[in-house]
Amino acid sequence: LRGMGRAYVVAWPTRLKDGRGYEWEVPLVRPEALPPVPQGLLERIRKELSRKSTGGWESEEEVLRDPQGARSLLEGMAERLRETPEGSRHDTLYRYAHTAGGLGVHGVEPKEAVEILAEAAMEAGLEPKEAYRTARDGVEAGRKKPLKRVRVKKDPLKRVVDLAKERAELWRDPNGETWATWRRGKEVVHARLESSSFQQFLYNALFEKEGDAPSQNTFRNALPILKEMASEGRCYPVAPRLGWADGRVYLNLGDGKNVVEVDHQGWRLIPPDRAPIRFVGSVVPLPVPEEGGPEDVRDFLDFLPLRDGGDRALILGFLLGAFNPPGWDGTEYPLLLLSGEPGAGKSTAASILKAVVDPEAAALKSLPTTERDLAVILNRSHLTVFDNVGKVSSGLYDAFCRASTGGVLEVRKLYTDGEVVTLEVQRPVILTALSLGGIPNDLADRLIPLELRRLEAKERVLDDELWDAFRALHPRLLGALLNGVSLALRERKKVAREFYGNLPRLQRWATWAEAGAPVLGLKRGEILEAFKRVQNRLSREAVESDPVAQAFLRLTERWAPGEEHTFSGKELMEQLNRYGARLFSPRGVASAVNRMGKDLRVAGVTVEAKRSAVTNTNVYVVRKEA
Known part of the structure; x- marks a missing residue:
């Protein structure tokens, strides 16, 4: 120019x-x-x-x-x-x-x-x-005026993608969720790719490297690329507190320094980067476990207002079960219900039990109203306590059944067009309530109901004193429970054969708990016997509150032990209605028999449905047991 x-x-x-x-x-x-x-x-x-x-x-x-x-x-x-x-x-x-x-x-x-x-x-x-x-x-x-070197920026999208590859590991979990892992000082951080913490990490890293940061739009555009890269990366199991791999149990102590590895030979501390589990989320640290034994377990049980030795055995069975990682070898968790009158210490007892396994700042939670919210809450921690539970909807009862024996809930991710996220819902759960009536049979089979006794004035201590005593005992109690986990890994198959035919619906939980019980000072079979007693009590309570079950008892009241009679559906309906059952069709009879059959057997009445070869209709054989 x-x-x-x-x-x-x-x-x-x-x-x-x-x-x-x-x-x-x-x-x-x-x-x-x-x-x-x-x-x-x-x-x-x-x-x-x-x-x-x-x-x-x-x-x-x-x-x-x-x-x-x-x-x-x-x-x-x-x-x-x-x-x-x-x-x-x-x-x-x-x-x-x-x-x-x-x-x-x-x-x-x-x-x-x-x-x-x-x-x-x-x-x-x-x-x-x-x-x-x-x-x-x-x-x-x-x-005399040398040209300075000029740094020229790459495309912003490429800068973000390259920096993520350079500073973080991109990977996926078994459910297909995509994650990133990076170091923050000495701490190892895991976060979902769409999380604000990962976005902030990229902002900070790019600003540190180039004195600049990507825009929100650049991050949004980079996210699909990063997710695809993570989907092609390694697959790691994830857990907030407890996980398993290669036949071993891994417990996250949450201090960023130690993970407990448990196998059939014992337990040991390892650094987090040696664990094949990616522990995600923020957890309150557990103490470093120390060697403990039955005497430490007894001291701990004295903190709780339990009524008898059966209740103590069930508490230990619940805690041992809570150390069995979800999703492994058919894991099952009983639902622990702590009831009792005001002043029985239900909330305090639940808080202590949670602190043993999975301490949390907000230990007690309110029961949500939807299955989705329940699944989200359960996913955030390993053991969850719902305090002061009142009425429970049928949908939540079903969700608690899935939390006990395993299941997933697929829900639409918020603010997306149909994108589905899978939520695992299997976790140990504790409920506290004054009482919880009308429990469905499916949930009752998975329930450990314990009624706590009211503490006398001379037994009460200040909360600070109670928690100080618990914290002093916690390392040895944790070590004793980990010994039980190791024994359960070693003995569970043997115990399953020993008690075959005498196991409850939660067979795998009962097997696991019984296998680890002796190292805690319990006799083999003590947990099973205590669980059978509380299950029978639930059955008797169900029979007492159900008009159809009461009608069966009145129908067979004058029968001799071992006496049995056969009825068509219509005949049995008419007989039961004479005693106040209020059934309106033979189909109602079939439904009542399916619903109350187990509870009636506990009460001494067996009802068996058969198909008549003559009329090709259902007939019912009602028998009074000896």
Whole structure:
């Protein structure tokens, strides 16, 4: 460009207010053929790199950052100089030579620069003497002002993706959720890719590296790419507190330093990065376990207002079961219900039991109203306590059954168009309530109901004193329970064979708990016997409150032990209605028999449904047991 008698290189044709300005003197040329940018502009702008012909991306280096790039720039100036028209050859040569002198710090030799540029100027028509003198003067002046290295940013999306690959491990869990793992000082952090913590990590890392941070839009655009990369990465099981792998149980102590590994030989402390489990979420630390025994277990049970030895055995059975990781080898968890009158210490007892396994700042939670909310709460921790439970909906009863024996809940992810997230709902649960009537049979089979006794005034202690005593005992209690877990790993198959035919509906829980019980000071079979007693009590309570069950008892009241009679569906309905059953069809009889059959057997009445070969209809054999 030529303007007002002086030669300048500018970014765009510009006009002054009076109309004067710059005009094109020669036709437009390719960008790579343009003369070099003046140093002042070079220091103020960041030029975006072009894509490679392969479709990849240039490295984060300006061409001036390596000798080869500087040499290419020198050759480009020489080529442009050869085409310079008469009248501007001297000025152009000087400016190019000045720039070439500034390239000395990037590997361009001054003598070589003078030779190349002077020869190019002579080809353009300058006299040799003038060409060499001007080139030398320009190079010498340029050497006094070396060109600075210029960092050129890559595409923002590429910057985010490359930084995530460089600073974090991208991986997936068995449910297909995508995660990232990185270090924060000495702490290892795991977070979902869409989480705010991962986004903040990328912001901080990019700002630390480049003094800049990506926009929200850049992060959103990078997220699908990162998720795809994580989906192709390694698969790790995840858990908040307790997990399993290769036949071993892993307990997250939550201190960032130790994980407990338990196998059939015992337990030991290992660093978190050696555990094949990715422990996710924030948990309150457990104490480092110490060797403990039955005497520590007895001291702990004295903290709780339990009524008898059966209740103590069931508490230990529940705790042993809570140390069995979800999803492993058919894990089952009984639902622990702590009831009792006001002042029985239900909430305190539940808080202590939770603190043994999975301490949490907000230990007591209110029961949600939807299955989705329940699943979300259960997923956040290993053991959950719902305090002061009143009425429970049928949907939540079903959800508690899944929490006991395993299941998942698929729900639509919020703020998405149909994207589904899978929530695991198998976790140990404790409920506290004054009473919980109308429990469905499916849940009753999975329930440990314990009625706590009211503490006498002389037995009461201050909360601070109670918790101080518990904290002092906790390391040894934890060690004793881990010994029980190790014994359960070693003995559970043997115990399953020993008690085959005498196991409750929660067979795997009963087997696990019985296998680990002896190291806690219990006799083999003590937990099973106590569980059978509370289950029979639930059955008797169900029979007492059900009009159909009461009608069966009245119907068989005068029968001799072992006496039995066969009824059609209609006949049995009529007989039961005589005693207040209020059934309206034979189908109602079938439903009542299915619902109350187990409870009636406990009460001494067996009802068996058969198909009559004569009438091809259902008949019922009712028998009074001895």
